[in-house]
Amino acid sequence: MMTPDALGDSPILEQCREKGLKVTGQRRVIAHVLSEADDHPDVEELYRRAIVIDPKISVATVYRTVRLFEERGILQRRNFGSGRARYEATDHGQHYHLIDANSGRVEEFHDDELDALLQKIAARMGYDLITTRLEIYGRGVKKRT
Amino acid sequence: MMTPDALGDSPILEQCREKGLKVTGQRRVIAHVLSEADDHPDVEELYRRAIVIDPKISVATVYRTVRLFEERGILQRRNFGSGRARYEATDHGQHYHLIDANSGRVEEFHDDELDALLQKIAARMGYDLITTRLEIYGRGVKKRT
């Protein structure tokens, strides 16, 4: 095992500190794992990655932490079909998801035109856009030989 | 109580029949409730509405029915944040959701430009678009006096 304090301050941990939350060993580990992740892990997966660094963290703490971080706007919860909630860092920036219907693989993408259009639609309907959630389900186009 | 057979064949029941599923009293009721609904009820709510018509339907059957209907493409499952899955008829057509962040109220909308753009994005990324799921969270713009 590796002691949590050996980890530097990840971007997410910084936010945790800024929001006045206590910086504990567990949070340092969980924040680290989340900052490293370039996928969309669920709690079980976060837990698995966390206990590699510090085996005495409990799942309950992982649940409590992601919930708290989500309430504080540090994380975003996603729901891609399966029973479990998945998380990703808010500071990864606004983006959308394209999900391969065959493999379940999730690709992130950005699109300025889309940003603008959604903004416009919200305004037209009388709302200030706070956030959006978009998933495109697609099937990979076969290349012809 | 009112006997289920007193209900006519709702559009959803028709689809049920077309797909070769058996037409039972329970399915007639559940299909009816779904066809009537212009909101996005969860299972508990569907159950509540169903037992008004026929009190001997069980929740398990409602769960089994919405699951089956979803697999057969008759219903779509949605996930607006709360713990429970919500359902709406596929034949309501392709549309998007705008959710009032204050009240939680869900408004449906259509937008051709958006349809086209999403289509284009999927293609650019090498996919045939199967379906999309879009939720805009917004805050109602205050009218000035």
Added chain:
DNA sequence: ATAAGTGCAAATGTTTTGCAGCTAC
């Protein structure tokens, strides 16, 4: 006749919580 559907209650899977003991501030 028989494959499919149902009700009930028990099982499952995910997430939350009460409580007593720690710990960052």
Added chain:
DNA sequence: GTAGCTGCAAAACATTTGCACTTAT
């Protein structure tokens, strides 16, 4: 010192399922 965290195990939810019985076709 104390408000805030944590671990553990139990509880709370949402959903699924095994089984024996019923029903649509």
